[in-house]
Amino acid sequence: MKEILVLGATGKTGRRVVPQLRAKGHEVRAASRSGETLFDWTRPETWAPAVAGAGAVYLVAPDDPAPIHAFVRQAEQAGVGRFVVLSGRNMDKVTNGFGEGMKTAEAAVRESGAEWTIIRANNFHQNFSEDLWLEPVRQGRLALPVGAMPEPFIDVEDVAAVAVELLTGGGEPGQVYEVSGPERLTFAEAAEIIGAAAGRPIRFEELTPEAYRAELTALGYPEEVVSALDTMFALLRAGLVTGLADGVQKALGREPAGLRDYARRTAATGVWS
Numbered sequence: 001m002k003e004i005l006v007l008g009a010t011g012k013t014g015r016r017v018v019p020q021l022r023a024k025g026h027e028v029r030a031a032s033r034s035g036e037t038l039f040d041w042t043r044p045e046t047w048a049p050a051v052a053g054a055g056a057v058y059l060v061a062p063d064d065p066a067p068i069h070a071f072v073r074q075a076e077q078a079g080v081g082r083f084v085v086l087s088g089r090n091m092d093k094v095t096n097g098f099g100e101g102m103k104t105a106e107a108a109v110r111e112s113g114a115e116w117t118i119i120r121a122n123n124f125h126q127n128f129s130e131d132l133w134l135e136p137v138r139q140g141r142l143a144l145p146v147g148a149m150p151e152p153f154i155d156v157e158d159v160a161a162v163a164v165e166l167l168t169g170g171g172e173p174g175q176v177y178e179v180s181g182p183e184r185l186t187f188a189e190a191a192e193i194i195g196a197a198a199g200r201p202i203r204f205e206e207l208t209p210e211a212y213r214a215e216l217t218a219l220g221y222p223e224e225v226v227s228a229l230d231t232m233f234a235l236l237r238a239g240l241v242t243g244l245a246d247g248v249q250k251a252l253g254r255e256p257a258g259l260r261d262y263a264r265r266t267a268a269t270g271v272w273s
Helices: 014-023 044-051 068-077 099-109 132-139 156-169 189-197 209-218 223-237 247-252 259-267
Strands: 003-007 027-032 055-060 082-088 115-120 141-144 175-179 205-207
Touching: 014 027, 014 055, 014 156, 044 055, 044 068, 055 068, 055 259, 068 099, 082 099, 082 156, 082 205, 099 115, 115 156, 132 141, 132 189, 141 189, 141 209, 156 175, 156 247, 175 247, 189 205, 189 259, 209 223
Parallel strands: 003 027, 003 055, 055 082, 082 115, 115 175, 141 205
Antiparallel strands: none
16 A cells, blocks of 8 residues: 655644544655655655655645646656645635645646545634634634625534545545535624633624734734735635535535534633633
């Protein structure tokens, strides 16, 4: 049995994909700049050792699309026969330069001679507890330029489970799996649910895009991050990611986890205290 190469193995999805694969008895090569196997998109000399002997690759694309086609070609030449790409909902409809890495990864595997599947996901539940919105939640003020447009947030554990299924021969090759949670919630509703689980109020505040950019800049975020987040919320306001998707059900034969379950489970860890 060939090994499965997991890129971004220390990232939000990768660090869940790796143990799920190993729990099922698969040989896994956990690759990142700081993982068990060295892999750096900016250092092509790290690619060949990472892909040597691998039969499948979980591809989490870099923001910079430049190296992606070359990597996919090299991986295929080394014997990789299956790619599973993590992407975003309706990424094919996105403009303004947002998500170019993900879009390029989708195109690169489609153009390869290998089997491929693509996972397009909504915003993760874990964005509220691991990075993006953790500090605002801790401070009790979630201020965003999103309006009343709901989103079916998805649990990253479900995204990882879908990836594992597709990497190990499940699902249908050549398909896009759009994955979402089971219900559409506004960010104000999400803040209320998380606050109830955490035992303290979390206030949602609607910002204009201009005010949001100003707050991010004042917090020291780089301009490219400010621009990316600004574009992401423009997509949300446009309703491009608001619909429910059934990719979890198709891949796993079960319903995805909801935000309330996630909030109860996460509050018990004390991360919001």
